[in-house]
Structure formats: structure tokens, C-alpha cells
Amino acid sequence: MPAQIINGKKISEEIKQEVKKQAEALYKETGIVPGLAFILVGDNPASKVYVTMKGKACEELGFYSITLKLPAETTEEELLQKIQNLNSDPKIHGILVQLPLPSHINEQKILQAIDPIKDVDGFHPVNVGKLVIGLETYLPCTPAGIQELLKRSGINPSGKHVVVLGRSNIVGKPIANILLQKKEWANATVTICHTGTKDISYFTKQADILIVAMGKPEFVKGDMIKPGAVVIDVGVNRVDDPSSEKGYKLVGDVHFESAYEVASAITPVPGGVGPMTIAMLMKNTLQAAINQIAVKQLSN
């Protein structure tokens, strides 16, 4: 039986509608609109597209947003100053520095300069640490989106063997640490594979839930998947496609056609994990606004 297709587009729309309603209620109660600042350094075309999409989501949900477009030659010092300004700007509840940054800027130094309460990407070490310890924090958007996809598809990772391919700080490590927690919609036995893993299919074949975030187009084929497994494809790769108008198409890290025949459920690319990332960013920004209102009330 071919797999259920997990519709990330539809689920992300549901979440955004929920967040929009909650933001409206917050506004009625407090007069405050969640505000998100984007910082875009240089001319990376993919980064521009991402920031535009996130900005549109803000508009859609009635959030306040600003985008600082800085030239590629911006110094680290200048960027730090911009972040300091945003840290103390009461209209801004979330700060998102679009990665990657130009190579002359120390990415970690920049991420660590963001006030953790405004770190809606969940990349500040203190928020990463809280995630691992199991404390309340902003979960990084893509892994949070994966957990939410599972939840809203009724797929409970508890007691399951989750195999994660990839150990990036943005996806692999946080999703592994989220799903191993003794919490609801987690509590999985988790294996993390990566470029140092000798026989990847030995592990993929064991997965009840396989999460693939490697950045290798169509790497995981159907014969690497246990029949009935759930497959979450985080990859977004451009590959040449002379038959398409643009000359390319987007594919995931999973070979969809063959995986679809074996899996019980699978996320498509595009329309799977991708849209969830933005929905979770909106959720984190609303939460950041709520947190900052609470802090203000406590200090009054």
C-alpha cells in the first residue's frame, strides 16, 4: 500500500491560523503586536527568498516586521551594534539573522549577541542547552516543525526507534535531542547517523521513523527503508531538469517514488517540512512577545 502523504502545507496553514487568532487575542488584551526583525547581510539569493517568505508570513498573521538589508562588507562590529539596537527595541520581540553570514563575520559571536528572550530561531547556546536539559525554551523552527508534523499526523514517536541522518546544529542535533526527551510526542530511542557512519542503510533499515537532513539529493532509496516506516524528508536540493521551464526542480534527500512504495507515511518536497519551519517561527515569535510582556509586568 503506498504511503500516506503528510501535507506540511496544509498543517502549516492550520498552525498559522491558530497563531493569528492567538495574536489577535493578545492584541485585544494588551495592545501589543508581535514584532520580528530580519537581518540579511549580503546578496545570497536563497537567503533573500527565505527572508521574503518569512516577511510575507508576518504580514499574513498581522505581525509587525522589519528587514535590515546590510551590504556584504558590513563589519562584525556594525552587525553587533544593529543587534544591540534590536535587543533594546520594545517593538521587536524576535530577531532572526539569516544564515549563512559572510565569512569575515563570526556567526557564533553574532548568534550569541541576540538576547536569548528574542532568539526565536533557538540558536543561542543557552536556548540549545535548555532544549537538551528539557526546560522551556524556543525550539529551533525546523525540528519543532518536524515534531509538530508527527503530532498532527497522529504519529507518536514514544517507544519508537527514530533514526536521524545528519548532525547539523539546525536540524539533526536538535531533533535528536527533542525526540529523546521524556516528554509527550517524544520519548523515542534515537540514533544519529552522519558522514562518519560506515553503513548508513544498516541503520536506516531499523528506523520506525526516519528523519533525513543530509543535503544529498535523493540519497535514501526505498530499499533502505523498513516497510511501514514513517519518512520525514528535510532536504531541499536543486537538481537540473531540462524538462521544466526553470531548468531545475526541487528534490529532497529521499528518492520519493521508491520510498513512497515502502513507507507508511512520507513528507513530500516541496510541501512537507519546509512550510512548517515558517509556521513554527511565527509560533516562537508570538511566544517571545508573550514572554516579554510577562517580564515587563514582573519588573513593574
Next chain:
Amino acid sequence: MPAQIINGKKISEEIKQEVKKQAEALYKETGIVPGLAFILVGDNPASKVYVTMKGKACEELGFYSITLKLPAETTEEELLQKIQNLNSDPKIHGILVQLPLPSHINEQKILQAIDPIKDVDGFHPVNVGKLVIGLETYLPCTPAGIQELLKRSGINPSGKHVVVLGRSNIVGKPIANILLQKKEWANATVTICHTGTKDISYFTKQADILIVAMGKPEFVKGDMIKPGAVVIDVGVNRVDDPSSEKGYKLVGDVHFESAYEVASAITPVPGGVGPMTIAMLMKNTLQAAINQIAVKQLSN
């Protein structure tokens, strides 16, 4: 062939001697002696023993140390004040709050009050996050000790399948996150099992390196271990033993006799991981002194 016994006692002595020499060199150069403050709240007998042992290690290495013994009824506010005092005490480079704390005190609040540069236990969320991201930080002492045991026994986890039993914040989660890093003496494929894992032996039998930190006396038997695997036993459990003078004996989470016949190398209990924890604490404290000297020089 029975297993090589990994002598944690001997290896930890070597490390302490190295740290001692480095501390002497630091003193000659700067006139500064590494200083460690212990905070002990209440009368937990095990906690008292641990603090005494750690204090003795300080003496042995010529470190300065103080122990604040506070009554069980100490308030959270009072404890926070003590920590603030130690944070600003230039003679103290490391602060160790012996856990567990009495239940009326919020453990996380206390750990987060320690200045991260003095957090030689590596429990502050910002240091946990740095560990996960792969940045320089103080590694928690027990998992750091495990990695060092492997290193000094010539057992390289790179490319191996490491299976960790237990997901505590003190051992299981950090050792998993340390060994999956793309670094030397790491780079392992890591699986984390715990109370939510359905068939533990399915996983233990796959391990090239099995790290057991469950707190269940002699839970892992020889028939759960792959022949030739390396077994690291983090458990320390008191079990009744009428034949001994004290009426009890210490055993690990691994059934040593049967595991010894199957494994290629194994840590004993006691004398395996235990002494390494203290050695790594001394190493972290020396590093903390070095870091604080560097910060002072930078700010002058």
C-alpha cells in the same frame, strides 16, 4: 579471551599528575592558584562523601578550596546570595553545588546562577548548549572522563556504533552529544536508549561501545553484549552483601563477571569511571583559572 580491564584509577592518577604540573607552571607564571568552592546543602551522606573526596583531590594538587556547609533549611534566596558572593570572589575559579539539593530549592535556578566561566561541572544551560553546538566549553566531568578513558586506552569511537543506556542530564545526554561531534575521539554513530526503549537488548547487542548509566544494579548481562564490544559502566549501586564487613558491596549497572567474558575491554566498579570524574573536575578547574586570567588580562 577475557576482557582488558580499563584501569580508571591509574588513568585518573596520571591526569591529576599532569594537571598538578600545569597548575604549578601557572603559579610560577602568574602567582595564581586554581580555587574551587564546594557548596553542600543538608546532610545527604553520599553528597558528604563526594565533597570530601573532591576536597582531598584539591589538596593533593595544591588547589585552593573551600566548602560551604549549609543547613538543609537554607532558603533558595540565601543560596543564590552565596553563589553571587563566589561569582565575584577572585580567589574562586570554579563553583560546584553538590546535587541533589533539598526539594524546596529549584535546582535549575541555582545552576543557572553560577557564572558560566566558573561552572566547572558544565551544567549551566549555556555550557550545555556550547557542548552540543561543538564550541569550547567545560564538559561535564563524568562524560568527559568517559571520553578520556577511551582516548587513553586507545579506543577510538570514530566510525563506531556507541549505544548509551540512560538519558540523564549528567551522563547520558552529554556523553551522546560529545561522542557524535565531528571531532577527534568522537565522530561515532550514537544511539540513546532509556526507560522508554522497548527492547533494550536489541540495541545493546549492536554496540561496538556500550555506555551504561541507568542506575540499575547489574542490569546488563554478558548475553546482551556483542562479543568484542567495549563496555563502560557508569553505575554505582550499593547492594546487600552479608559476606562483607560493611554488609554491602558496590556494583555497577553491568554484571561484571558475565560481561568480562564477552567484552574486549571493560571498566570495573569501583575503579573505572568513578575516579575519572574527579580528575576531570580538577582539569576543568585549572582551565577555569586559565580562562579567568585571560579575561582579566583582556579587560586591563
